[in-house]
Amino acid sequence: xxxxxxxxDEIATDEATHHSTGPSTAVVSKSPxxxxxERFRKDKLSMTAFSIVVFFFVAAVLAxxxxxxxxxxxxxxxxxxxxxxxxxSGKWGGMSSSHPLGLEPGVxxxxxxxxxxxxxxxxxxxxxxxIIAIVLGVVLGIVSGASxxxxxxxxxxxxxxxxxxxxxxxxLALSSVLVTFISDKLHVPSGNPSQAVYVVAILGLFGxxxxxxxxxxxVLSLREAEFVQAANLMGASRARIYFKEILPNLWAPxxxxxxxxxxxxxxAEAALGYLGVSIGPPTPTLGTVLNDSLSYADTDPxxxxxxxxxxxxxxxxxxxxxxxxxxxxxxxxxx
Amino acid sequence: xxxxxxxxxxxLKMYFPVKSxxxxxRTVGHVQAVDGVxxxxxxxxxxxxxxxxxxxxxxxxxxVTRLNxxxxxxxxxxxxxxxxxxxxxxxxxxxxxxMIFQDPYTSLNPRHTVGSIIGAPLAIHDVVxxxxxxxxxxxxxxxxxxxxxxxxxxxxxxxxxxxQRIGIARSLTLQPKLLVADEPVSALDVSIQAQVINLLQQxxxxxxxxxxxxxxxxxxxxxxxxxxAVMYLGKIVEIADRDTIYGxxxxxxxxxxxxxxxxxxxxxxxxxxxxxxxQGDVPSPIxxxxxxxxxxxxxxxxxxxxxxxPPLMQIGPRHKVACHFAGELGQSPTxxxxxxxLGVDDQGSPAGTSPxxxxxxxxxxxxxxxxLSSQQVISA
Numbered sequence: 001x002x003x004x005x006x007x008x009d010e011i012a013t014d015e016a017t018h019h020s021t022g023p024s025t026a027v028v029s030k031s032p033x034x035x036x037x038e039r040f041r042k043d044k045l046s047m048t049a050f051s052i053v054v055f056f057f058v059a060a061v062l063a064x065x066x067x068x069x070x071x072x073x074x075x076x077x078x079x080x081x082x083x084x085x086x087x088x089s090g091k092w093g094g095m096s097s098s099h100p101l102g103l104e105p106g107v108x109x110x111x112x113x114x115x116x117x118x119x120x121x122x123x124x125x126x127x128x129x130x131i132i133a134i135v136l137g138v139v140l141g142i143v144s145g146a147s148x149x150x151x152x153x154x155x156x157x158x159x160x161x162x163x164x165x166x167x168x169x170x171x172l173a174l175s176s177v178l179v180t181f182i183s184d185k186l187h188v189p190s191g192n193p194s195q196a197v198y199v200v201a202i203l204g205l206f207g208x209x210x211x212x213x214x215x216x217x218x219v220l221s222l223r224e225a226e227f228v229q230a231a232n233l234m235g236a237s238r239a240r241i242y243f244k245e246i247l248p249n250l251w252a253p254x255x256x257x258x259x260x261x262x263x264x265x266x267x268a269e270a271a272l273g274y275l276g277v278s279i280g281p282p283t284p285t286l287g288t289v290l291n292d293s294l295s296y297a298d299t300d301p302x303x304x305x306x307x308x309x310x311x312x313x314x315x316x317x318x319x320x321x322x323x324x325x326x327x328x329x330x331x332x333x334x335x
Numbered sequence: 336x337x338x339x340x341x342x343x344x345x346x347l348k349m350y351f352p353v354k355s356x357x358x359x360x361r362t363v364g365h366v367q368a369v370d371g372v373x374x375x376x377x378x379x380x381x382x383x384x385x386x387x388x389x390x391x392x393x394x395x396x397x398x399v400t401r402l403n404x405x406x407x408x409x410x411x412x413x414x415x416x417x418x419x420x421x422x423x424x425x426x427x428x429x430x431x432x433x434m435i436f437q438d439p440y441t442s443l444n445p446r447h448t449v450g451s452i453i454g455a456p457l458a459i460h461d462v463v464x465x466x467x468x469x470x471x472x473x474x475x476x477x478x479x480x481x482x483x484x485x486x487x488x489x490x491x492x493x494x495x496x497x498x499q500r501i502g503i504a505r506s507l508t509l510q511p512k513l514l515v516a517d518e519p520v521s522a523l524d525v526s527i528q529a530q531v532i533n534l535l536q537q538x539x540x541x542x543x544x545x546x547x548x549x550x551x552x553x554x555x556x557x558x559x560x561x562x563x564a565v566m567y568l569g570k571i572v573e574i575a576d577r578d579t580i581y582g583x584x585x586x587x588x589x590x591x592x593x594x595x596x597x598x599x600x601x602x603x604x605x606x607x608x609x610x611x612x613x614q615g616d617v618p619s620p621i622x623x624x625x626x627x628x629x630x631x632x633x634x635x636x637x638x639x640x641x642x643x644x645p646p647l648m649q650i651g652p653r654h655k656v657a658c659h660f661a662g663e664l665g666q667s668p669t670x671x672x673x674x675x676x677l678g679v680d681d682q683g684s685p686a687g688t689s690p691x692x693x694x695x696x697x698x699x700x701x702x703x704x705x706x707l708s709s710q711q712v713i714s715a
Binding site: 035227234235 | 400426434441444459460488491
């Protein structure tokens with residue numbers, strides 16, 4: 001093929017040549033993701049939320065190491081520091097240099113260690129549940145949106161069924177049966193591991209509906225986009241169209257829903273811990289620590305505030321991060 | 336002329352079912368988007384397809400590229416009917432027939448680099464080794480007048496005209512023989528339109544590509560296409576070479592369309608041009624009018640127009656028209672010109688006489704045609 005570039009040049013005097021940078025300057029290409037990240041970095045609130053989230057993740061990863069090395073001691077009782085009413089002696093719930101957030105009334109365990117170690121279990125469970133929900137939601141959403149037909153109808157009804165299910169009630173009613181099932185039939189060690197698997201599974205299996213609907217809608221509109229038709233016209237396989245053409249355009253909503261589903265699962269786990277379905281004592285989660293503190297809410301309110309404020313900060317910063325990501329990734333939305 | 340046309344479309348129909356709402360979705364009707372269209376595109380030539388929005392011209396383009404499967408009819412590409420072949424057999428054909436899309440903003444995947452967009456057809460068809468894709472992409476970028484070093488940029492870094500060039504480069508990747516251009520310039524502003532049209536002409540000469548050029552801009556079509564077909568409500572009402580359509584249009588719809596085009600020369604001369612104003616709206620393609628589809632808006636419609644559908648009849652060496660009262664603007668006949676051909680009287684009732692000459696309905700042009708002035712079949 002001869003290159004008609006020279007002839008074309010005469011008619012191609014448009015922007016093409018104006019934009020071209022000299023050969024010496026490096027051309028830095030801006031992908032949509034890159035542009036979004038630049039926009040995100042300019043947003044102070046989102047960046048603050050992001051640093052808090054990172055802080056909690058680092059804390060969650062560090063906690064088991066610190067417990068092992070003995071820096072944190074979430075199990076040791078300090079009965080000698082409690083007074084005759086089993087309340088921490090001294091001011092501010094027994095705060096001191098060795099127990100910066102005070103002591104747990106009744107047992108005398110270190111409050112900071114309990115909450116810090118609790119963050120690890122809470123975040124681990126809610127992340128696992130979020131991943132299950134996202135994977136289920138994305139797969140079912142793509143199948144539903146791409147196929148149209150009967151698969152769409154079945155998945156749509158399944159979403160309705162899941163949403164109308166009284167999940168909290170079932171969670172409480174079936175917990176003993178299902179936890180036994182998990183430990184006996186799935187060979188998960190009984191006790192807390194089975195309990196954790198149960199909570200993660202329940203949260204994940206009931207939490208995928210929102211993202212499935214979101215992804216389905218996106219797929220429905222992307223399916224008709226001209227670039228998908230162009231791929232069809234090239235003879236691209238279905239797999240290529242769904243995974244190479246459509247899926248990259250879904251990362252933004254998936255990422256945003258991850259950061260928005262995650263905090264709901266943190267608070268859901270806390271609620272379950274409060275109801276006694278989550279991991280049992282002595283292993284702490286944010287929910288069980290909160291549960292423990294409630295019986296002392298009037299006599300030792302400071303101990304109640306420690307897990308409550310932690311949960312609040314995690315949930316709020318995750319939500320702000322999600323909002324910031326959504327604004328950065330979708331510039332057409334209201335900002 | 337003896338060479339076989341690259342594309343022949345014969346009696347092509349596309350009916351989209353209209354489903355009722357509710358649990359049991361019955362088909363309650365059909366949108367007759369394309370209803371019996373025949374035309375041909377000769378090798379290295381360009382056929383323009385014009386008409387207002389919703390007349391079925393884009394659907395025709397999608398049928399020719401087999402993005403949709405036609406309800407009936409034949410699409411012969413280099414002699415082989417492709418209207419009914421399986422997706423597997425369609426894949427090699429994808430190399431031969433490509434499409435340029437209307438909107439350069441939605442036709443490029445925003446998450447892919449220009450290089451991977453243009454190189455995708457090569458990867459899909461596995462025609463060149465992986466390390467040869469990039470040189471080919473750069474060559475293509477150069478052909479369409481873009482900087483070959485920009486292969487790793489994303490579509491959002493380009494302007495509308497540049498993006499359309501990228502789309503053109505993608506359609507050229509597999510060296511197609513036929514390009515369906517679905518309103519390739521209507522989303523661009525006028526100065527860029529000219530550049531893109533010139534680029535397409537350049538490529539047509541260079542690579543001997545045939546075009547099916549779909550547009551609603553009559554000036555662009557006049558510039559690009561030596562042959563033009565005018566569509567109305569799913570049917571071709573007039574098809575002829577460029578000079579005949581723009582100088583001697585015989586169909587009242589074509590005349591109305593042409594009279595709506597602003598004319599710079601006229602403004603220079605001063606005074607107002609006679610404009611044909613069509614009354615009413617385009618009827619629904621779900622329930623099109625009987626007989627001639629244009630009769631509800633036609634200024635010279637008569638009884639026969641509602642009763643008998645006018646055939647697309649050849650009236651010149653390269654001119655076909657579907658009208659009972661075909662004639663140049665202001666010289667339309669008072670009696671229907673089709674009565675002897677159809678064997679009906681002036682009101683459209685069967686006259687008892689058998690049709691004098693069968694009207695050829697094939698996609699191409701015949702050596703003999705029905706001369707309007709002498710009311711006789713004459714040959715070249």
